[in-house]
Structure formats: structure tokens, C-alpha cells
Amino acid sequence: MQTVLLAAGEGTRMRPLTASRPKPMLPVADRPLVAHAAAAAVSAGASRLVLVVGYESAPVREFFGDEFAGVPVEYAEQTDQRGTADAVRAAAPRLDPGPFAVLNGDALYDEASLETLYEFAPTVGSYRVDSPENYGVLHTESRDGERFATGVTEKPADPPSNLVNTGAYAFPAEAQDWLDVGESERGELELTDVLTRACERADVRVVPFERWLDVGRPWELLEANEWKLGELERDVAGDVHGSADLRGRVVVEEGAEVDAGVVIEGPALVRSGASVGPNAYVRGSTLVGPDAKVGHAVEVKNSVFMRGATAGHLSYVGDSVLGRDVNFGAGTTVANLRHDDEPVRMRVKGESTSTGRRKFGVVCGDAVKTGIDTKLNAGVVLSGGARTKPGESVLRDR
Structure with a gap:
């Protein structure tokens, strides 16, 4: 599964740690944060990686080079920082025809759940949290013992559930033609709108992640290190x-x-x-x-x-x-x-x-x-x- 890794953002909520480096390059145990997402993707079955870079991109390129863990690496430049759909649109010319996965480069994913996400595409990753109002909350329905996504609401004041979007997707090939979305209320081009289009056209299975961490603020960097340091031998x-x-x-x-x-x-x-x-x-x-x-x-x-x-x-x-x-x-x-x-x-x-x-x-x-x-x-x-x-x-x- 060809995989797009989003690593272009400034990470303003992580300031001052990101004043001169992109958030995905902050250290987590023995490697940068984004390298953990990349390693999980390769373990789950990624055949190639396309890294979307932008803010202070030189450290990302220097770390990954043209190959990571045995799979080829390419780069796409996101110049305007207009949202996640815009980032994937920047990567689209480097994608082969066929299905593709998208992962946030500033999150940690457990490998077993990510493997399931790849296997049953089209899919979206999910996780239950205590404060869903801070995330995109998934709308779902159950059919024949399986849960499918019907849409997503970004940071709702009154969340319908505590099941949130992990920023991990496996899209069908035709989704490459669905990236030209309009601006959201936040003035950005949101990948969640692409997910909504996918839900209208196909059964998008919801994959529950055993473990997931969105690393957006400094204390979450501590939590990320607690996770990955705990895995060291x-x-x-x-x-x-x-x-x-x-x-x-x-x-x-x-x-x-x-x-x-x-x-x-x-x-x-x-x-x-x-x-x-x-x-x-x-x-x-x-x-x-x-x-x-x-x-x-x-x-x-x-x-x-x-x-x-x-x-x-x-x-x-x-x-x-x-x-x-x-x-x-x-x-x-x-x-x-x-x-x-x-x-x-x-x-x-x-x-x-x-x-x-x-x-x-x-x-x-x-x-x-x-x-x-x-x-x-x-x-x-x-x-x-x-x-x-x-x-x-x-x-x-x-």
C-alpha cells in the first residue's frame, strides 16, 4: 500500500519547541516522531512512502533520504499550508494509480491496528478518548457486526460520541480524484471532506486502534516518549x-x-x-x-x-x-x-x-x-x- 505521510505543518501548539524545526522531527526515544509513523507503516505493509513536507523541511529530507526501512521514499512540497486535503493533493502527482493510505506524521499508531487498516481498505482509524470535542468525531453505523463510517464532524461542541478520527486512512484509487474539496469553516481544505465523499460512495470500515496518540502539545511529547521508551530492550x-x-x-x-x-x-x-x-x-x-x-x-x-x-x-x-x-x-x-x-x-x-x-x-x-x-x-x-x-x-x- 503506497502511503502518504503528512509532515509539513509548523506545529504551533508545540511552540517554542518547533520554532526552528517541524513538529514531526521532535525526538521520541531513538528517532524523530515521524519516523515512528513511517516504521509502523512499513511494518503494516507500506510499499513506498511519500512524505509531504513544508515548514523547515531540510531535517526531514536529511533523515529519510531516498529509502527508509527498505522501501523507497519520495517527497512532495506543500507550500501554502492550506490543510490536510491540500497536503495529499500535493502528493498526488507522485502516487501510482491504485489505493493509497494517509497517515499523520505527528501521531503514534500501534502496528497491528494499522495492518488491519491497510488490509480492509477503504478504512478509517478510530479511537475512544475522554475529550472528543478536541478532535474530529466519527459518525458511524453498524451492519452485520461491523462498524462503518458515515461522516465526521470536526471539534463539535456537543460530540455525538467519544469515537474520534485518528488521522489514518486507506482510500480507494478513485479518491485521488476527490481531493479538490472546498474550504471548511476554518478556511482549510480538509481530508475529512474526502472521507465523507468516500463514505457516500463505498462502505468505509471503521478500524479501532488498540493504541494511538496525537502528539500536538508538549506534554504529549512526554507521553510519546513514555510509550516508545517503554518498548526498548x-x-x-x-x-x-x-x-x-x-x-x-x-x-x-x-x-x-x-x-x-x-x-x-x-x-x-x-x-x-x-x-x-x-x-x-x-x-x-x-x-x-x-x-x-x-x-x-x-x-x-x-x-x-x-x-x-x-x-x-x-x-x-x-x-x-x-x-x-x-x-x-x-x-x-x-x-x-x-x-x-x-x-x-x-x-x-x-x-x-x-x-x-x-x-x-x-x-x-x-x-x-x-x-x-x-x-x-x-x-x-x-x-x-x-x-x-x-x-x-x-x-x-x-
Whole structure:
């Protein structure tokens, strides 16, 4: 099944992490987010991949090249960012005649469900969520013990059910002629309108996904890493001091260093060029990215350190995302729990939004630097290049 992967969007809800990179290239365990979708597609039966790129496309092209996991890769450029149907329309000249699948490049899919989606095309993936008003909600009907789609409503105020569209489709060949849709109320060309056309012309089977994650906001990047780090098998190839204690599913890549007195409780991944310790404590689902540093007596819990991010001395980092080349001064402490035990909130596109997580720390864009003994409140966002003063307590975004 030829497969279109949508990887052109800016990911504005993920700012500041996407200020200089596309959301699908954010790190999830040992590879970019979009590479997990691509790997699942190949495992499910994708014969070729067409990646739709746009915003900051060079990293996508550099990572994938012209082949991925043994299948050929081509690229289509979406220049106007006018929606998902517009993205697939950009890919259409590179598609062969025949059926095709479409996947969001910023989502995680379980491979077994995706294989079912490919096998029984035309199909649409579904998943049950607690807050369906934030998604496209599927309209369905049951016939002969099977569920079929009849349409979809985007972000309804009064959802008819909690069954949502996962952004995974397998379309019949003729759907390549249905991509010229009108603008939606949001001013975009929506692939859901193509789905509606498919439902009018054929029986579109609804495939329930066992596991699915839409990675749209920073705390969902933590959740994505929790998922994929949890799938890693223990592998210690780097330089690990004899007194270090590695517990459970811990991966230390070749070229990484773990110093004396370190305790790492998996699942955790220490990537090549990274260093941990001495006497550091790393736990939860933590990614220590390439050339990142967790230094002396630093505790890190359930966090993502992107390339070159550093917490060098006597700091605590919990449930947080640190962008590239962030540097936390000695004694920097992250708060990750509200006193009233309510879910931590952070601002997304200017609006205070619940993370749904009882514990959530901070989000730092690239090249943030904190002064020594800085205190960062739960849910604070520091934009790329932000600075704090020594001893400062940061209670608001900057």
C-alpha cells in the first residue's frame, strides 16, 4: 500500500519547541516522531512512502533520504499550508494509480491496528478518548457486526460520541480524484471532506486502534516518549563506570558515558555523545539526547533532554522538556506539582490549557539559560534564548 505521510505543518501548539524545526522531527526515544509513523507503516505493509513536507523541511529530507526501512521514499512540497486535503493533493502527482493510505506524521499508531487498516481498505482509524470535542468525531453505523463510517464532524461542541478520527486512512484509487474539496469553516481544505465523499460512495470500515496518540502539545511529547521508551530492550554499549547502577530497561548507546555513583531506573535512553553523572539519578521515562549532559548530583525524572541540553550541577528536572542547547545553572529546580493536586496548566497559543497531568514541569525552547539557584514553577514555558537571573523564581512564561 503506497502511503502518504503528512509532515509539513509548523506545529504551533508545540511552540517554542518547533520554532526552528517541524513538529514531526521532535525526538521520541531513538528517532524523530515521524519516523515512528513511517516504521509502523512499513511494518503494516507500506510499499513506498511519500512524505509531504513544508515548514523547515531540510531535517526531514536529511533523515529519510531516498529509502527508509527498505522501501523507497519520495517527497512532495506543500507550500501554502492550506490543510490536510491540500497536503495529499500535493502528493498526488507522485502516487501510482491504485489505493493509497494517509497517515499523520505527528501521531503514534500501534502496528497491528494499522495492518488491519491497510488490509480492509477503504478504512478509517478510530479511537475512544475522554475529550472528543478536541478532535474530529466519527459518525458511524453498524451492519452485520461491523462498524462503518458515515461522516465526521470536526471539534463539535456537543460530540455525538467519544469515537474520534485518528488521522489514518486507506482510500480507494478513485479518491485521488476527490481531493479538490472546498474550504471548511476554518478556511482549510480538509481530508475529512474526502472521507465523507468516500463514505457516500463505498462502505468505509471503521478500524479501532488498540493504541494511538496525537502528539500536538508538549506534554504529549512526554507521553510519546513514555510509550516508545517503554518498548526498548536493555542494551548497554557505552562507557559505564563499574559503580553505576542501571536498573531495568536502560539503553546506553555507544559513545555515551555513565559516571561513578549514577543510578538509572528504566525505561531510559542515553544517546551517543551524552554523559550522566557522577552521582546523578535518572528515573521515569527519560531521554538524554545526543551530546546532552546530566551532571553531578542532578536528578532527572520523566523528562526529555534534546541535543546538547545540560543540567550540570545539583539540579532537579521533573516531567519537563528541554530544547536543544538549554543550560540549567547549578541548583536550578523545577516544580512539577500543584499544591491543590489539580492538573498542571500551561499556556498554548496564548490560552491557559490543562495538561491533564498531575505532574508536569517546564518547557524550554532552544538555548535557554538559567542562572544558579533558579526556581521554575510548574507549567512555565521559556521561549528560545530566554535567560533567568541567579536566585530568580519564575512564575510566568517568558
